[in-house]
């Protein structure tokens with residue numbers, strides 16, 4: 001795995017992207033990010049729903065803020081079908097998966113977990129991943145996802161988790177949303193990051209699913225996930 005050898009170009013590009021996204025640059029140190037070296041890749045099983053997973057390894061370093069962001073539904077009141085709850089998460093290195101697992105626990109058997117994974121597994125190298133994610137964004141690539149949610153129509157509520165990538169929703173999450181229509185569903189976004197918060201993720205989300213009822217989200221610093229259990233619990237209980 002890589003250590004602290006970001007190239008200058010990576011640093012410049014990242015800072016520029018975060019500035020464009022209005023990100024909190026001061027709290028996301030590139031050195032801290034590059035210190036990540038135990039990333040638990042989101043690859044592996046392409047299976048669909050499962051009750052919960054325990055292999056999350058929150059590893060992020062060097063960030064301090066925690067925030068709760070809200071977004072309102074962009075459209076007129078969508079129909080809210082009664083039905084089941086899904087926790088769908090993309091997590092490259094395990095932080096957001098840690099939140100997802102806690103949400104599933106909090107929902108006490110009422111929710112299924114679906115991991116959003118690329119059909120072709122991503123690299124486990126951090127610097128390479130930065131570049132790939134940036135290229136995907138620049139080209140608006142929609143990477144194919146592995147698997148699909150069974151019985152998607154039966155879910156009325158979706159907790160959707162993702163990391164902030166270059167100030168935005170990862171393209172793989174956009175692929176998921178393109179294949180899983182959230183119209184009429186209640187969506188609770190949750191996120192981990194290294195200082196930027198949701199940045200532009202919520203506007204990306206609203207654009208990707210304009211007919212969903214997007215509710216108040218939870219955004220946590222990746223390295224704080226393991227100490228944020230109470231905050232996750234509060235957020236879930238407010239939504240119940």
Ligand SMILES: Cc1cc2nc3c(=O)[nH]c(=O)nc-3n(C[C@H](O)[C@H](O)[C@H](O)COP(=O)(O)O)c2cc1C
Nearest residue numbers: 091092093094095096163166167192194195196222
């Ligand atoms: C490709 C890539 C881009 C990232 N871009 C940002 C960013 O713009 N802002 C930020 O605060 N953190 C950024 N990060 C850090 C992640 O958002 C943070 O480590 C997050 O907790 C990772 O979640 P995960 O472990 O679920 O993948 C980036 C990380 C990667 C790998």
